[in-house]
Amino acid sequence: MNRGTNHNSKLHQKILSGKRITPQEAITLFQWDILDLGRAGDARRRAVFPKEEVGFIVDRIINFTNVCEAGCTFCAFHARANLIEPYELTLEEIYKKIDELVNLGGTQVMLQGGLHPDYTLEKYITMIRSVKEQFPEICLHSFSPSEIVYIARKNGMTIFEIVKTLKEAGLDSMPGASDLLVDRIRKQVSPKKTSVEEWRAVMQALYENNMKSSATMTYGMGETNEEKIEHLNVIREVQDETGIIRAFIPWSFSPARTRMDDMLPATGIDYLRIVAIARIFLDNIIFFQAGWLTEGLKLAQLALAMGANDMGGVLMEEVVVKATGIKTETNAGEIIEIIKNAGKIPVQRDSDYKIIKSI
Numbered sequence: 001m002n003r004g005t006n007h008n009s010k011l012h013q014k015i016l017s018g019k020r021i022t023p024q025e026a027i028t029l030f031q032w033d034i035l036d037l038g039r040a041g042d043a044r045r046r047a048v049f050p051k052e053e054v055g056f057i058v059d060r061i062i063n064f065t066n067v068c069e070a071g072c073t074f075c076a077f078h079a080r081a082n083l084i085e086p087y088e089l090t091l092e093e094i095y096k097k098i099d100e101l102v103n104l105g106g107t108q109v110m111l112q113g114g115l116h117p118d119y120t121l122e123k124y125i126t127m128i129r130s131v132k133e134q135f136p137e138i139c140l141h142s143f144s145p146s147e148i149v150y151i152a153r154k155n156g157m158t159i160f161e162i163v164k165t166l167k168e169a170g171l172d173s174m175p176g177a178s179d180l181l182v183d184r185i186r187k188q189v190s191p192k193k194t195s196v197e198e199w200r201a202v203m204q205a206l207y208e209n210n211m212k213s214s215a216t217m218t219y220g221m222g223e224t225n226e227e228k229i230e231h232l233n234v235i236r237e238v239q240d241e242t243g244i245i246r247a248f249i250p251w252s253f254s255p256a257r258t259r260m261d262d263m264l265p266a267t268g269i270d271y272l273r274i275v276a277i278a279r280i281f282l283d284n285i286i287f288f289q290a291g292w293l294t295e296g297l298k299l300a301q302l303a304l305a306m307g308a309n310d311m312g313g314v315l316m317e318e319v320v321v322k323a324t325g326i327k328t329e330t331n332a333g334e335i336i337e338i339i340k341n342a343g344k345i346p347v348q349r350d351s352d353y354k355i356i357k358s359i
């Protein structure tokens with residue numbers, strides 16, 4: 001495999017000139033030397049975000065239930081994986097967790113559950129309303145496209161109507177929770193979650209309701225390089241159409257303790273390659289989060305030199321990734337040190353990527 005330098009290639013010149021590259025060109029980047037690729041990724045980061053600031057947000061994920069009908073093979077969190085007893089948090093338990101976050105200066109809550117067969121639309125409305133009543137200053141960046149499609153189906157309502165209803169209850173924005181936007185893989189690992197078309201429909205509904213979102217990428221589930229680019233291409237198209245994607249967040253699938261535990265996990269180089277290729281390809285997204293949660297703080301720090309420009313959240317009490325056996329704890333102090341040590345300027349930001357304070 002040729003991994004030589006590519007400094008003089010036409011594609012390298014095209015990337016440095018800031019021009020959009022095609023999916024076919026993106027596939028050839030998998031053959032590039034990792035340092036060349038990283039430098040090109042960083043150059044494209046500077047083209048859309050010339051500052052050396054790296055943001056982070058003080059937030060909390062609250063996994064309010066692990067009861068989920070979907071039973072995705074890559075998930076160790078849902079109750080039927082038999083690793084965590086089925087549970088549901090009460091509203092009082094949710095308030096207590098948000099209170100702890102607010103006391104730490106936190107600004108964002110990600111309420112995340114599963115496809116719970118007994119949860120009604122009314123239950124979601126009550127959860128959102130009551131949280132917003134108790135904590136009006138907190139940004140609720142919560143739920144997922146799969147939950148929206150599931151609720152819409154159960155209630156005989158359109159995706160647009162569900163998004164509108166949740167927004168009226170107080171929902172501020174919704175994570176893109178994209179997994180891998182390739183139907184061949186989705187049919188294998190998560191057939192009960194949204195199809196690619198349904199995911200796109202939720203993003204369109206968020207756009208029509210004037211709400212923001214994000215896009216993620218879970219790779220290492222047996223997809224080809226062509227399918228990795230297919231995923232990125234869906235995101236680029238949706239962002240061209242809507243402009244609602246505030247950030248892109250890639251992470252590798254952790255097979256340990258899932259029903260796919262015979263697979264080898266993706267490596268650190270695979271991760272850095274994805275960060276750089278995605279940064280080059282997704283020319284319409286400004287913020288790229290370095291995935292400390294799945295890749296560890298040290299690898300996330302390296303990603304800051306290859307196209308990433310945000311460290312995401314401190315994510316108090318994450319449970320979903322933790323279920324795969326990965327250590328998932330950090331704090332603002334540790335993230336600030338990682339950013340400074342990378343030669344960057346740490347900034348605490350809000351959910352809209354506006355700076356709350358420079359550190």
Ligand code: SF4
Nearest residue numbers: 068070071072075114
């Ligand atoms: S990934 Fe989400 S939808 Fe799939 S089983 Fe886990 S909790 Fe349910």
